[in-house]
Amino acid sequence: xxxxxxxxxxxxxxxxxxxxxxxxxxxxxxxxxxxxxxxxxxxxxxxxxxxxxxxxxxxxxxxxxxxxxxxxxxxxxxxxxxxxxxxxxxxxxxxxxxxxxxxxxxxxxxxxxxxxxxxxxxxxxxxxxxxxxxxxxxxxxxxxxxxxxxxxxxxxxxxxxxxxxxxxxxxxxxxxxxxxxxxxxxxxxxxxxxxxxxxxxxxxxxxxxxxxxxxxxxxxxxxxxxxx
Numbered sequence: 001x002x003x004x005x006x007x008x009x010x011x012x013x014x015x016x017x018x019x020x021x022x023x024x025x026x027x028x029x030x031x032x033x034x035x036x037x038x039x040x041x042x043x044x045x046x047x048x049x050x051x052x053x054x055x056x057x058x059x060x061x062x063x064x065x066x067x068x069x070x071x072x073x074x075x076x077x078x079x080x081x082x083x084x085x086x087x088x089x090x091x092x093x094x095x096x097x098x099x100x101x102x103x104x105x106x107x108x109x110x111x112x113x114x115x116x117x118x119x120x121x122x123x124x125x126x127x128x129x130x131x132x133x134x135x136x137x138x139x140x141x142x143x144x145x146x147x148x149x150x151x152x153x154x155x156x157x158x159x160x161x162x163x164x165x166x167x168x169x170x171x172x173x174x175x176x177x178x179x180x181x182x183x184x185x186x187x188x189x190x191x192x193x194x195x196x197x198x199x200x201x202x203x204x205x206x207x208x209x210x211x212x213x214x215x216x217x218x219x220x221x222x223x224x225x226x227x228x
Contacts, residue, residue: 001194004028007226009067009101011036013047016054023061030226032066032101040085041078048088055096063226064124065093066101073105083110090118099124099226102144112138125173125225128181130160133167140171145225147175150191153184153202165206169214173222174199 009032010016019031033051035043055062068089070082093100099122104111108131123143129136130151139146151157152164164172176199178191183198200218204211222228 001197003193003196005030005222005228006193007032007063007101007222009036009064010034011067012039012043013050016050020054020058020061030063030228031061032064033062034066034068034089034101035085036067037069037071037074037078037082037085037103040082041074043085045084045088048085048092051089052092052096055092055098059096062098063228064099064101065089065096066124067103067127068100069103069127070107070110071103071105072107072110083114086111087114087118090114090120093122093124094118094120097122102126103128108135108138112142115142123225125175127175128177129163130157131163132159133163136163136167136171140168145173145221146171148172148203149175149177149199150181150183150195152206153199155184161206164203169207169209169217170221172203172218173225174203174218 005028007030008019010019012035016033019033022029023031033054068086070086101124102111121143125147126139126144127147128149129146136146148164151160174196176191176193176195178193180191182189182191183195204214207214
């Protein structure tokens with residue numbers, strides 16, 4: 001389907017060694033290690049000692065820290081633990097000069113506040129962008145790219161589709177979030193990286209650039225965001 005490379009983020013400590021092993025076998029599989037906010041409540045902050053050790057000893061194999069972030073659609077009793085994990089992982093990414101992959105739900109202001117508090121300048125990708133041009137600009141100003149995925153395939157997602165039409169091309173990267181985030185028409189089915197081509201097709205319909213211009217720019221944007 002023309003997908004030449006993947007970035008595969010971890011969601012919990014149990015994933016890290018498997019991802020490192022896969023990275024050694026697949027030259028075009030890039031990995032990110034981190035603790036996702038959905039898993040933060042069940043993890044001990046002590047696992048971040050291992051994360052720091054891996055960032056020290058496998059720096060060349062770890063492309064980014066992620067998937068990390070804040071999800072305020074979860075139970076309120078998880079918020080403190082989420083914030084502790086997020087703050088600590090941003091600090092590690094800053095220290096080891098790695099970009100981050102950011103998860104967000106109802107949490108963009110809190111994410112921005114913590115990134116600014118730590119003066120984080122390594123950038124990365126705001127995963128699953130959905131929102132307005134103004135919301136997008138706040139992350140672009142901090143050096144982030146916006147992950148564009150299955151959301152734009154839904155006609156009802158007009159706010160996001162309009163933003164994607166108008167945002168600078170240099171702001172965008174493609175993603176699928178496989179096996180989650182099914183595309184329109186594929187609800188109830190497992191998503192796969194092969195669906196990236198379908199996301200790209202919809203993006204081409206929304207943008208004014210040629211297919212060739214879009215493909216080249218998205219490829220370069222991904223390399224820039226992840227320093228590949």
